Amino acid sequence: MNTRADTAGMMSGTPSSVSQKAAAQPVRFGATFGLFQPGNGVPAGVARNAAVLFLSPWGFEEMCTHKLFRLMAEELAADGIASLRFDYPATGDALDDDAGTMTLDVWQKTIAEALSFLREKTGNLPVLLVGHGLGASFALEMAQEVDNLCGVVAMAPVASGRA
Numbered sequence: 001m002n003t004r005a006d007t008a009g010m011m012s013g014t015p016s017s018v019s020q021k022a023a024a025q026p027v028r029f030g031a032t033f034g035l036f037q038p039g040n041g042v043p044a045g046v047a048r049n050a051a052v053l054f055l056s057p058w059g060f061e062e063m064c065t066h067k068l069f070r071l072m073a074e075e076l077a078a079d080g081i082a083s084l085r086f087d088y089p090a091t092g093d094a095l096d097d098d099a100g101t102m103t104l105d106v107w108q109k110t111i112a113e114a115l116s117f118l119r120e121k122t123g124n125l126p127v128l129l130v131g132h133g134l135g136a137s138f139a140l141e142m143a144q145e146v147d148n149l150c151g152v153v154a155m156a157p158v159a160s161g162r163a
Contacts, residue, residue: 021074024085027121030113034086036121037073050150051122052076052083053115057133057156058091065132072130082125084118086110111138115146126150134158 024035039048054069056062073083088110090102118127128151131139136157143152 022077024070024073027084027117029086029117030110031089032086032110032113034084034114034117035070035073036118037077037083037085038121039077039080039082048080048082049125050081050128051118051125052081052128052130053111053118054083054085055111055129055131055135055139056085056087057131057135058088061133062091069130069132082118082122084114084121086114108138108142111142119148124148128153130155132156 022037022040024037027034027036039051052073054073056069057065069085073085076083088102088107090106115127119125126148127146129139129143129146129149130153131137132155136154139152140154140157143149
């Protein structure tokens with residue numbers, strides 16, 4: 001007789017297969033730290049034609065979406081799509097800005113550096129910007145300026161600083 005613990009994670013009576021996900025590679029560009037997730041799950045002879053740049057929100061929202069972005073990056077990598085996640089200067093694991101200031105201009109410059117780094121690592125593939133909160137607003141603002149952009153995913157963009 002099976003207990004509840006025995007059947008946890010099972011669907012239709014078959015145990016689910018637990019596969020080890022490839023770890024992201026820590027990278028440094030500009031004045032920040034990032035995690036590059038190479039696309040590694042693609043079958044031989046199949047090429048993906050895009051890479052993903054994750055643009056985080058700020059503050060409490062960033063803490064809430066951190067795991068989501070990691071899981072998304074792992075799933076994309078398993079399907080052969082490379083991605084880059086990073087922390088804005090003076091936030092998370094990033095170094096503080098040399099000038100000691102935390103401004104939107106500094107963060108936008110960092111996004112441009114992240115975009116250049118991702119293109120360099122992926123052979124200049126088209127990029128999909130995926131942002132949440134403030135990151136979604138950055139993605140929408142930058143979308144018109146980014147060459148070779150294949151799309152934007154804007155999750156809960158900031159429409160008003162006061163709201």
